[in-house]
Amino acid sequence: MLLERVKAPLPKVLDRMGTLQAQYAPSMYIGLWTRMDGFERDQLDRALERRSVAQGTLMRSTIHLASKADYWPAAIGIRQGRREAWLKYGPRREYTAAQMSAQARKLRAALGDRTMSRKEIHELLGKDTVVTNGVNAWLDLVRVPPSGTWERRRADLYAAAEQWLGPAPEIDETEGKELLVRRYLGAFGPGTAAEIAHWAGLAPKSLGQAIERIKPRRFTAEDGAELLDLPRAPLPDAETPAPARFLPTWDATLLVHARRTQILPEEHRPKVFNTRTPQSVSTFLVDGRVAGAWRYEKGKVKTEPFGRLDAAARRELSEEADRLADLYA
Numbered sequence: 001m002l003l004e005r006v007k008a009p010l011p012k013v014l015d016r017m018g019t020l021q022a023q024y025a026p027s028m029y030i031g032l033w034t035r036m037d038g039f040e041r042d043q044l045d046r047a048l049e050r051r052s053v054a055q056g057t058l059m060r061s062t063i064h065l066a067s068k069a070d071y072w073p074a075a076i077g078i079r080q081g082r083r084e085a086w087l088k089y090g091p092r093r094e095y096t097a098a099q100m101s102a103q104a105r106k107l108r109a110a111l112g113d114r115t116m117s118r119k120e121i122h123e124l125l126g127k128d129t130v131v132t133n134g135v136n137a138w139l140d141l142v143r144v145p146p147s148g149t150w151e152r153r154r155a156d157l158y159a160a161a162e163q164w165l166g167p168a169p170e171i172d173e174t175e176g177k178e179l180l181v182r183r184y185l186g187a188f189g190p191g192t193a194a195e196i197a198h199w200a201g202l203a204p205k206s207l208g209q210a211i212e213r214i215k216p217r218r219f220t221a222e223d224g225a226e227l228l229d230l231p232r233a234p235l236p237d238a239e240t241p242a243p244a245r246f247l248p249t250w251d252a253t254l255l256v257h258a259r260r261t262q263i264l265p266e267e268h269r270p271k272v273f274n275t276r277t278p279q280s281v282s283t284f285l286v287d288g289r290v291a292g293a294w295r296y297e298k299g300k301v302k303t304e305p306f307g308r309l310d311a312a313a314r315r316e317l318s319e320e321a322d323r324l325a326d327l328y329a
Contacts, residue, residue, distance in 0.1 A: 001035035002245050002253075002285065003236065008036070010047045011067035018187030018199075018252070019064040019074065022055050023279065025153040027248035028065050030282075033327050034245050041150050041327065048145040054165055055143040055155060057136045059180070060201035061086070063143070063155065070179065071161065072168045075140050077176025077210075081202040082137045091130050097138075103131055104138035111160050115144050118156040140168075177202070177210035182230065188258045190219055190227035198257040227260075242288030244316045246301070246324050249279045254290070264290045268306050284320075286313045294321070301325045 001016065013036055014020055022028045033039045047053045051068060058064040058074050061082055066074060083100075086092055103125055110116065110124055118132075125132050140161035148155030162168060177200075184196045193211060197204040216228040229235075247254065254264050254272060264272060264283075268290050272280050281293045284303060291313075292305035301321035309317070 002288070003240060003242055005035060005037040007038065010036070010043055011052050011069065014053060014065060014067045015070055015183065016186060018183035019058065019066040019070065021250040021252050022063045022065040022148070022155075023250050024248070025148050025155065026150055027250045029150055029327065030246065030248035030324070031251055033324070034247065039327075045145065045149055048149065051165060054161070055148050056141065056161060059199060061137070063148075068165050070183065071142075071165060073171060073176040073179040074183075075161070075176070076168065076171060077173060077178075077180045078200055078202060079137075079176075080173060081200075081206060085201065086134050086137050092134060095131070095134075100131070100135065100138045103135050107135055108139055108160060111158075111163070113163050115157050115159045118158070121158065174209050174213070177207055178213050181207060181210050181214055185214075185216070185228060185230045185233065188253070188261055189233060190217075190221075190229040191257075191260050192221075192225050192227060195257045195260060196228070199252070199255075221260075242285065244313065244320045245285040246294060246320060247283045247285065247290075249277075249282055251280070251283075254280055254283065263288065271306060284317060286317065296325070296328055299325065299328075301328075 001013065006013065010032065013032065017035070020028055020031050029041050029044055032044060044053070048055075053065055053067055054071050055063055055065050056071060056075065058066065059078060083097060087095065087097060107121065107124060122132050125135065141158045142161045142164050143155040144157050144159045144164060146152045147157040180200050181196055184199050185191060188195070188199070193207060194204045197207055200207070211228065215231060217231055217233070219227040219229065221227050252258060253261055263285065271293070272283060272290065282295060283290045284292050284294050286309060291307065291309065292303055294301055294303045301324045303317060303321060
């Protein structure tokens, strides 16, 4: 949807994107605005309030915005892998799965049908942030509005996913992983099995059965890697024009698992990701590739090109920047 904005229901757009990374609330709005025709901020606010979409800790144990339909399959597909990974590292090794399950039951009983703030959860479970940060691998939680929105950016109100979205469907882990494979390839494909696994936060070998179930198309990349894609997935012609687009921080097309998209030239990667900005800087695309950074300041979107842009590109970028400034107004 970076080649052409779409008019579609917001949940459907999220499904096509393979969910939307959402650590910083405004990034959700900008990521949707740059892909949806006529998007306005209150569209996402209404969708969150109506529970057709939800924010939860999902792939790579990071916050994602997902459609109601995709939330549970994604959560079920990654659940066991998340728990195993959590127990392996650093101070987490002091805890067992049984201990974390007990903490999750304690929190679920306290939550009931209401919401709790992050502070209340800390008070309930104790001051060890290792536990309070990790308990959501044993209890599916969603972040609920008005927290985690443009107006109230800190996502610190929680509800049990089964209460907020309804009970989990009766699907198994492989079915959840199959949906994840489909969503990854739909958003970023063609890609390797390792790239799909990196995005999901799972071991590559754990996806073998799910990959075979979709009967993927197979290609060989220039580097010899086997690439997978969805059956009958469109492959745009190399000469397809790509308009100027603005991307927010955390946009998943720039992350390591999506290197195959070639959206971010490797010479620019250190300018976008570094030790001070692991979440990435806000970037803009010219002709389908990252060509600079941007920031919103004093009512205007200001651009910082990484190189020389021709007059036509500057003009198109300026017009798009004005439209983005309107989103902030």
